[in-house]
Amino acid sequence: MFYFIIRRFASAVLVLFAISVSVFLIFFATPGVDPAARIAGRSASAQVLAHVAREFGLNRPLPIRYWLMMEHLFIKQDLTSYVNIGVRVVPQITQAAPITLSLVIGAAVIWMIVGVLGGVVAAANQGKFIDPFIMFIGIAAVSVPAYWLGEVMNLLTQSKFHSSIFAWVPPPGYVSFTTSPGEWFLHLLFPWLTLAALYAGIYARVLRAELVNALNEDYVRTARAKGLSERRILFRHALRCSLISIVSLFGLDFGALIGGAALLTEVVFGLPGVGMLTYTSLQNLDLPVIMGCVMYGAFFVVLANAVVDVLYAYLDPRVRLA
Amino acid sequence: MRDLTVSFATRQGQLRAVDGLSFDVGQKEIVGIVGESGSGKSVAIYSMLGLVREKNVTITGSVLFEGREILGIGDKDLQPIRGGSIGMIFQDPMTALTPVYTVGWQLVEQIRQHLHLSKAAARQRAIELLGQVGIPDPKSRVDRYPHEFSGGMRQRVVIAMALSCNPRLLIADEPTTALDVTTQAQILDLMLKLQDTYDSSIVIITHDMGVIAEMAHRVVVMYAGRPVEIAPELELVRRPRHPYTWGLLDAVPRLDATSERLRTIRGNAVSPLNLPPGCAFAPRCDYVMDQCAQRPPLHGTVDHVDACWLTDEQRVTIRSAVEEHS
Amino acid sequence: MSDEVVLQATDVVKTFSSRGKKIGTRVISRAVNGVSLEVRRGETLGIVGESGCGKSTLARCLVQLSPVTSGTVTFEGTELTGLSRRRLRPYRRQFQLVFQDPYASLNPRRTVGEIVAEPMRINHLGSSSEIDARVRELFSTVGLDSAAINRYPHEFSGGQRQRIGIARSLSLNPTLVIADEPVSALDVSIQAQVLNLMADLQQEFNLTYVFIAHDLGVVRHVSDRVGVMYLGEFVEFGDVGSLYETPLHPYTEALLSVVPELNDTDAPRRERIIIKGDVPDPADRPNGCPFHPRCPVATDLCRVEKPELLTIVPGRQVACHYPRNLAAVKAANPST
Numbered sequence: 001m002f003y004f005i006i007r008r009f010a011s012a013v014l015v016l017f018a019i020s021v022s023v024f025l026i027f028f029a030t031p032g033v034d035p036a037a038r039i040a041g042r043s044a045s046a047q048v049l050a051h052v053a054r055e056f057g058l059n060r061p062l063p064i065r066y067w068l069m070m071e072h073l074f075i076k077q078d079l080t081s082y083v084n085i086g087v088r089v090v091p092q093i094t095q096a097a098p099i100t101l102s103l104v105i106g107a108a109v110i111w112m113i114v115g116v117l118g119g120v121v122a123a124a125n126q127g128k129f130i131d132p133f134i135m136f137i138g139i140a141a142v143s144v145p146a147y148w149l150g151e152v153m154n155l156l157t158q159s160k161f162h163s164s165i166f167a168w169v170p171p172p173g174y175v176s177f178t179t180s181p182g183e184w185f186l187h188l189l190f191p192w193l194t195l196a197a198l199y200a201g202i203y204a205r206v207l208r209a210e211l212v213n214a215l216n217e218d219y220v221r222t223a224r225a226k227g228l229s230e231r232r233i234l235f236r237h238a239l240r241c242s243l244i245s246i247v248s249l250f251g252l253d254f255g256a257l258i259g260g261a262a263l264l265t266e267v268v269f270g271l272p273g274v275g276m277l278t279y280t281s282l283q284n285l286d287l288p289v290i291m292g293c294v295m296y297g298a299f300f301v302v303l304a305n306a307v308v309d310v311l312y313a314y315l316d317p318r319v320r321l322a
Numbered sequence: 323m324r325d326l327t328v329s330f331a332t333r334q335g336q337l338r339a340v341d342g343l344s345f346d347v348g349q350k351e352i353v354g355i356v357g358e359s360g361s362g363k364s365v366a367i368y369s370m371l372g373l374v375r376e377k378n379v380t381i382t383g384s385v386l387f388e389g390r391e392i393l394g395i396g397d398k399d400l401q402p403i404r405g406g407s408i409g410m411i412f413q414d415p416m417t418a419l420t421p422v423y424t425v426g427w428q429l430v431e432q433i434r435q436h437l438h439l440s441k442a443a444a445r446q447r448a449i450e451l452l453g454q455v456g457i458p459d460p461k462s463r464v465d466r467y468p469h470e471f472s473g474g475m476r477q478r479v480v481i482a483m484a485l486s487c488n489p490r491l492l493i494a495d496e497p498t499t500a501l502d503v504t505t506q507a508q509i510l511d512l513m514l515k516l517q518d519t520y521d522s523s524i525v526i527i528t529h530d531m532g533v534i535a536e537m538a539h540r541v542v543v544m545y546a547g548r549p550v551e552i553a554p555e556l557e558l559v560r561r562p563r564h565p566y567t568w569g570l571l572d573a574v575p576r577l578d579a580t581s582e583r584l585r586t587i588r589g590n591a592v593s594p595l596n597l598p599p600g601c602a603f604a605p606r607c608d609y610v611m612d613q614c615a616q617r618p619p620l621h622g623t624v625d626h627v628d629a630c631w632l633t634d635e636q637r638v639t640i641r642s643a644v645e646e647h648s
Numbered sequence: 649m650s651d652e653v654v655l656q657a658t659d660v661v662k663t664f665s666s667r668g669k670k671i672g673t674r675v676i677s678r679a680v681n682g683v684s685l686e687v688r689r690g691e692t693l694g695i696v697g698e699s700g701c702g703k704s705t706l707a708r709c710l711v712q713l714s715p716v717t718s719g720t721v722t723f724e725g726t727e728l729t730g731l732s733r734r735r736l737r738p739y740r741r742q743f744q745l746v747f748q749d750p751y752a753s754l755n756p757r758r759t760v761g762e763i764v765a766e767p768m769r770i771n772h773l774g775s776s777s778e779i780d781a782r783v784r785e786l787f788s789t790v791g792l793d794s795a796a797i798n799r800y801p802h803e804f805s806g807g808q809r810q811r812i813g814i815a816r817s818l819s820l821n822p823t824l825v826i827a828d829e830p831v832s833a834l835d836v837s838i839q840a841q842v843l844n845l846m847a848d849l850q851q852e853f854n855l856t857y858v859f860i861a862h863d864l865g866v867v868r869h870v871s872d873r874v875g876v877m878y879l880g881e882f883v884e885f886g887d888v889g890s891l892y893e894t895p896l897h898p899y900t901e902a903l904l905s906v907v908p909e910l911n912d913t914d915a916p917r918r919e920r921i922i923i924k925g926d927v928p929d930p931a932d933r934p935n936g937c938p939f940h941p942r943c944p945v946a947t948d949l950c951r952v953e954k955p956e957l958l959t960i961v962p963g964r965q966v967a968c969h970y971p972r973n974l975a976a977v978k979a980a981n982p983s984t
Contacts, residue, residue: 228431359835506906573839586840
């Protein structure tokens with residue numbers, strides 16, 4: 001198991017390296033483009049351009065340029081956005097991160113509870129009305145785009161019923177936990193529900209399918225022949241085996257979301273998280289920030305993948321040999 | 323078991339997987355149920371314990387276990403019996419155990435379900451059982467996962483589980499079909515030894531007449547869901563009455579045989595959806611008569627019954643002609 | 649049955665390597681550990697062994713589906729083992745495989761007619777209508793209704809599918825057919841039908857068979873000579889009648905003794921020799937004789953020195969330091 005973990009994380013590091021090289025090459029080695037202009041942003045003066053050229057060693061060979069870029073980004077952390085003059089990239093990201101984290105973790109708790117519950121209830125009541133009902137709701141949740149759902153929530157809570165039912169809903173924006181936990185919670189409630197809806201739908205459907213499969217397996221028949229109660233069979237045998245795939249799915253989704261994939265929800269609800277940051281920097285073609293966000297996102301996706309693999313091996317003993 | 327009938331309602335009509343099966347199992351007796359695929363032998367036993375979970379099934383008849391009716395009594399009432407007084411061994415040892423728990427955990431789970439032992443005592447018993455079924459080094463193997471055992475070893479674990487609560491009846495569904503012949507010999511030998519130690523009766527389901535010969539005291543031969551012959555084992559192999567039994571016995575290639583061609587049963591296995599009226603075996607029978615349009619009832623002597631219209635004289639003539647030929 | 653050798657394998661070895669538990673190590677698994685055999689025209693050579701003995705891997709090596717790690721395979725005098733795929737192609741028509749699983753060896757998306765016609769089409773053996781006619785002919789040869797040509801595999805039973813597999817293997821008029829457990833997945837009555845069919849076909853088309861199975865009764869019935877495999881090598885070889893009556897190797901003896909037998913005569917039953925333990929992992933072979941950890945008569949010599957496959961009398965070979973029934977075998981063959 002130990003060697004498995006080491007091997008897995010070693011390959012994760014390699015993947016991260018490969019991603020950093022790809023990102024670098026995309027942004028700075030595309031032929032026909034002047035890297036200095038790209039870094040400095042539009043309408044940069046000749047002085048700034050020359051400065052950039054020196055800073056990033058644009059006249060030096062590619063590997064050195066790569067190294068300099070990485071140095072600026074990670075070690076010196078003084079890569080600055082040339083659109084918002086003087087604002088450093090790395091602090092921007094570190095400020096935005098906790099917001100995204102709050103959003104994603106809260107939504108994750110909700111979607112896991114709702115999704116697992118929905119999947120279990122549906123699978124345990126196969127054929128009865130509640131089963132297709134839950135599946136229908138699940139599909140509806142999956143089909144509705146997050147930005148639409150978010151805007152509808154806003155419409156209801158901010159304008160239509162703001163004076164009546166939803167008077168307690170604060171305006172869009174973020175309040176940090178340390179400032180006021182109550183406000184933090186209220187500001188995040190509807191974003192949580194919006195983000196969780198999609199995933200709860202997927203997870204309920206996936207879990208139901210896995211459970212139904214598991215319930216037809218030979219080992220469930222053995223468990224039944226042992227005289228165990230249906231409940232115990234469902235939870236201790238079928239669910240335990242089905243959760244393995246749910247856990248891997250969760251790891252990947254969670255990693256991607258932390259890395260910035262929740263941007264639609266963030267934008268709709270005015271939460272200045274990493275997703276929002278990526279979005280605005282893309283709109284402004286603010287290259288250094290884009291690079292920073294991409295690396296940040298990639299890091300979490302790769303990390304999540306590695307953690308999921310290790311977790312999978314922990315949950316399913318058969319995998320450990322591989 | 324009396325008149326057990328199991329039908330499934332399918333889109334193509336009623337599928338009678340088991341049609342009027344009756345037999346008894348006495349104390350310390352080993353009864354073998356033999357038949358090929360589609361004979362309904364496994365479905366019959368599973369339905370007895372409520373293990374047939376399809377919603378479209380209808381089960382009628384009566385099954386008395388130690389004097390008490392257990393057919394159709396519902397999960398709650400069956401749970402103490404399953405794994406407690408009736409232990410089951412399944413066919414494929416590779417998929418019979420839950421992959422994410424150690425074998426010790428799974429054994430303990432069953433033990434604590436039926437016998438009220440503490441965790442430590444149950445674990446002790448589990449180790450003891452593993453030793454009894456011939457698993458080397460049980461103290462350490464008890465904490466291993468199923469995939470760390472070979473097929474033969476896994477089947478032993480399944481047997482240990484089935485015996486863990488001292489069952490009165492052990493049901494083995496094709497317990498050695500997925501195993502090599504040397505492993506099969508070990509497992510069958512083990513089952514006989516344990517049956518002696520635990521005083522249990524066994525119902526063994528198989529398609530292998532050789533296994534029947536080695537294990538069974540009495541035999542039920544099934545075809546298309548119907549019992550076609552029931553007799554003590556020696557009687558069955560020496561004086562078989564039903565043409566299907568003849569077919570099964572003759573089709574087995576023998577270790578000492580030198581015949582050029584094997585005697586076969588012509589045609590293919592009948593589909594339970596397309597059962598002919600009358601005798602189910604008639605389309606494949608070499609000795610079919612007009613009478614066979616009527617379904618023959620099980621009749622004969624107290625010990626040896628068969629479902630065939632042939633008279634004893636006719637049988638003698640047929641079999642001696644066959645013996646001359648081979 | 650002539651003495652002409654159709655297929656010859658010499659010291660065939662097949663190894664598989666996989667990652668070891670420690671970083672940087674590799675584990676070598678010897679699935680086939682030096683097998684030599686000769687198949688004569690018109691005979692049926694049976695290969696019997698339990699799971700994991702390497703018989704299926706050997707079959708694949710013989711038809712070059714799996715490249716051998718070392719050793720040679722010669723077909724009618726031509727060495728196959730070094731040939732490139734292109735050069736191998738014309739020879740491929742002469743030997744065909746029949747597989748074990750009638751449910752998995754037919755492509756479920758093709759009609760059975762297409763499946764049987766495919767080998768002929770690939771080898772351009774005639775026009776479309778000629779091939780079609782041949783397919784119908786093959787179907788009736790194997791006892792299937794030729795109207796069934798346009799049906800799909802799932803519409804047939806296991807026994808019928810196996811017949812289709814056999815028809816497919818015959819479509820190129822091969823000299824040699826290697827059957828890897830062709831009847832193991834079938835019910836006993838269907839098994840008998842398929843075995844009879846294969847015997848008839850052998851007569852009609854002068855086929856040579858290599859018949860691989862784990863069922864000793866089946867092997868006894870079809871084979872002329874038999875090789876017993878254990879852990880990737882032959883431990884005994886011989887004429888089938890003599891081998892079954894007086895086995896030389898302790899493994900063969902035990903194997904024969906534990907086959908469940910019908911007790912319909914009063915003949916004394918063989919004494920059952922129940923071997924303890926499990927087959928070892930081919931990656932972790934025992935020293936000396938591969939069978940010694942489980943052998944009831946093993947001695948220190950067996951632990952250390954690996955016995956060679958030696959000819960005891962013409963037609964019987966064994967790899968054992970202490971062969972069983974030695975006197976009986978020699979007595980039955982007074983020429984030695």
